Amino acid sequence: MASSANSNQVPKLYRSVIEDVINEVRELFLDEGVDEQVLMELKTLWENKLMQSKAVEGFNTEEQAALQAAAQQQAQQAQQATQQAQTQQVLLPPQQQVTSWQSTRPTVTSAPQQQVIVQDPKILQHMSATGMNAATTAATLALPTGISPYQQLITSQGGNLPQTIYLKTVDGQILQVLRAANGTQYIIQPQQQMVLQQQVLPQMQPGGGQAPVIQQVLAPLQGGLPQVLAPLQGGLPQQTGVIIQPQQVILTGNKVQQNAQVMQMTGQPGQVQQIQQQVQQVQQVQGGAAPGVPQQQQQPPMMLQVDGAGDTSSEDEDEEEEYDEEEDEEKEKDGEDGQVEEEPLNSEDDVSDEEDQELFDTENVVVCQYDKIHRSKNKWKFHLKDGIMNLNGRDYVFSKAIGDAEW
């Protein structure tokens, strides 16, 4: 490794600082009457955050290092796998009667959908990290091959016949999807009790006109009866905007959720289908919360102007009024709440190029102390000491740093 010296030093240094701090504050904790366990929890939280930040390499105890290595390997495999496959279906392994899965999205080779699908692994990885045990989840790819043959059967059957699509879930169950003539599609799910837990993260919002596919939530069924869950919306144009619901879906137990699952397939007979999903209603079973309100694409609030320029008043200032009215009308359409005339005047004054640089996750920062700062014309010399640096996401330390720069 290139950065051998510093990266060996940093974890040890951090470890020693942590130990020092924890030992020093133990007394403080006891004085306040706080249990030793809380102190241990502080230490654990602290160490975990450091590990997660990846700013430090090879941090921490062997156990945790092993776990971390395992999780990283799995994450890497998942990433590589998802990036390669065209059809991406990520299925999380069932845990304790919790099964969550994504329905397949056989993809057309259209750009929008590929974009959408690329986003999914990230979401799912995030899901897997937060929702499940990091060490045990592995995002595995479902077999795309299991899907496409079925699909080909369908497309060859012609347009007007009701068609059956078979989708296979991770635990081997087969879902039947009936596709009626007019494009409406029904999902028949011969499954028994199933508990699902899925998080729909509010990260995916379609650009205008695209129809990203997100996640499908299956409702548990009772008694093994095949149940038609929800009629799908047929007859919609392919490019409807699908809204992703940023809500948590937790379905448990024996209740039947009728509308929890919506699969929206745009039916265009004779074509390879884009299967689009839209979670329309999210219901929280636990606690019997009210069903989630179907969300629509949020539109910016329209603000009406009730005072100020633009009102019809004196005759003398007709021209000014017209000008102001036009301005204000534009602003109303934008939906902004009245910064009024100043915005178009000042909006172009900023010359900052911060926006480009904010795209990076890390701001490279050095915190240190200065011994001497020297300047000659526009040549600056820096003599610094005792610093911690975070560069390109990684941490470094120094006892002395000397630098030159031209202004």
Add this chain to the structure above:
Amino acid sequence: MAYQLYRNTTLGNSLQESLDELIQTQQITPQLALQVLLQFDKAINTALANRVRNRVNFKGSLNTYRFCDNVWTFVLNDVEFREVTDLVKVDKVKIVACDGKNQVNDYFSHSSLIIRPSQ
């Protein structure tokens, strides 16, 4: 009282976040959290002064400089940080440096950059 300068680092921020979580769950009081942070300041200052022994050189172009309350803040562009073993290049770096001689009692603590109010 040691500089609170190092609170806005990976180590310091992770400590603050952990303390915030414990405050949220009411396992510790904010007062105790503050005491922990003060102890952290001491520990990190001592560790850096005593346990680190390496030198770094850097070179770049200076974009901005500021000297206020005895704190230098620089923004450099296209910088190369060089240690004996390796080289790190960045497009932009911000350097915050407190006075290294005879540490003044840090009453101001340059907190606008560093101390986050726990909510």
